[in-house]
Amino acid sequence: MTFTMGRALANYPNRFDPGSLAELAPELRSTIERRMNVLGPGYSLIYREPVGFVSGRGAHLFDAEGNDFLDAYNNVPCVGHCHPHVVEAVDRQMATLNTNTRYVQNDLVEYAERLVATFPVELSRVTFACSGSEANDLAVRVARFHTGHEGIVVTRYAYHGITRETASFSPHLGTGSPLGPNVRLIEPPDPRRVPAGTTLAEYMREQVRGAIADLERHGSGLAALITDNAHTSDGIFTDPVGYLQVMIDEAHTAGGIYIADEVQSGFARLGESMWGFQRHDVVPDIVTMGKPMANGLPLSGVVFRPEVSDEFGRNVRYFNTFGGSSVPIAAAAAVLDVLETERVAERVLATGTALREGLREILAESAHVAEVRGAGLYIGVEIVTDRDTATPDRSRTEAVINALRDQHILINGTGIGVNVLKIRPPLAFTFDDVGRFLDTFAPIARTHL
The missing domain is CATH 3.40.640.10 (Type I PLP-dependent aspartate aminotransferase-like (Major domain))
Structure with missing residues (x-):
């Protein structure tokens, strides 16, 4: 069976390409094929290799194998998964x-x-x-x-x-x-x-x-x-x-x-x-x-x-x-x-500041980062081909997103050029979570940015 992605979905950030189904593990591939055969129009998955979860707590999601994914993307569970x-x-x-x-x-x-x-x-x-x-x-x-x-x-x-x-x-x-x-x-x-x-x-x-x-x-x-x-x-x-x-x-x-x-x-x-x-x-x-x-x-x-x-x-x-x-x-x-x-606003202000400052320190010398910006726990990292032209670099952006996913950290992309890392965790994000994010992000930045 052949699946194709329409022009509108192709312009969305970090969408899973159904054309790469053959590269996935058999069980995951089977579930995705069943999903695509039964769900209505417009649905899509994210990440080069989609991921599924069976439980959550705070700013963490867990897959069927018990892997702990740090959720730095989902704003819907405002005060944390399963508070x-x-x-x-x-x-x-x-x-x-x-x-x-x-x-x-x-x-x-x-x-x-x-x-x-x-x-x-x-x-x-x-x-x-x-x-x-x-x-x-x-x-x-x-x-x-x-x-x-x-x-x-x-x-x-x-x-x-x-x-x-x-x-x-x-x-x-x-x-x-x-x-x-x-x-x-x-x-x-x-x-x-x-x-x-x-x-x-x-x-x-x-x-x-x-x-x-x-x-x-x-x-x-x-x-x-x-x-x-x-x-x-x-x-x-x-x-x-x-x-x-x-x-x-x-x-x-x-x-x-x-x-x-x-x-x-x-x-x-x-x-x-x-x-x-x-x-x-x-x-x-x-x-x-x-x-x-x-x-x-x-x-x-x-x-x-x-x-x-x-x-x-x-x-x-x-x-x-x-x-x-x-x-x-x-x-x-x-x-x-x-x-x-829990005085959440105070925590958000402190953890958000620490996360932005840490990202700026890691990316200070990068030729491919135009800006780290945001407020509280809403942060954008704009990725470009080079700082002089500031041309959006979508492919590099998605490479970073998927490299983080492979290291069990979840973010996504946004922006007109789909070249801004969108970091938007549940407000249960702690200083330990900030540290884990930055420690994981640093080597990925050295490789891709």
Whole structure:
């Protein structure tokens, strides 16, 4: 049987090539062939040699042979794989009740109050869904209802979801997934792109201004500017902060709103604050969140300014059968417990700093590393053919990713050129984990970088 990879998947980072099935061990090859024969379209595996796991704990995953893989990639298990406090909360709730938001549930209300209390006071309403895609879909529906406009502005390679609506403003999905006619792209906040004589803030302001003007010229006003404040798919751009307010000002002047997509940058991921937008000292109109919210259970959320959402709520019915159901809410409440009692943000700030500093020391003399950047436990290492031309080097990037996988360390790639190492571990990452990562990475860097 012959398997082929479409153009869109071929552009994704570090995808397993089905053409190399014959090179795998017989049992692994058989399982992958069965998978490909039964799963629907669009699925893919990662790494040159795919890997499967049977258990997890903290920032560690274990395969069937008992090998310990250091997970420096998966943000969904926010406070760590199988955190005992989360497991106990889910087990207790599953044995008690699992029902939906049509019924009065004190635990739901209590969690909503706790969650909203982590936001600026202007953001005081929350709606629950099951995925980040659903959250962003609802956010845009509300934005369009509130503004009466259709236009969306996102960064060049952003990813905001896989529903038909969110895919229409997720250029990261590739040429096989068309953008909507009312979507405009701007460059990410990469300080190296800024023309001489201007600032990053002015550069971003002018881009937003130009995108809005183009929307209006084609008969569509701005509904929303949407950003992921880790700029994950664009290549991870977290610093310097301070450029975001002028972008929001431009959106507001045009009658649009600002949506902060915190699926990637939220829940203390960046270390300095609970939410990525807080590093910029701004207040969004809508905030969306997903994946890490319930440590992997299907739960997402949209937090609104009431003046943006209330009229929508009075006129449009919204109900999500599983969004806000009892078991995911129990998991989400347990995640907040862990974030508070284990002082996770402080640990993330310390371990993230140690990891970035260690990487910079190892890579200081490398001719193939343009930059080590990031905040907290979200780190990007940009790999290029040489520093002078800064040409993206995807093949070298994937060689490093797979060499780490072979040494039982998991990361992946990102960026427009698919040439940025994406290091994004569960927030349970410890200083011992940092040491193991750096000790394993150093000889690989000497060989490949």
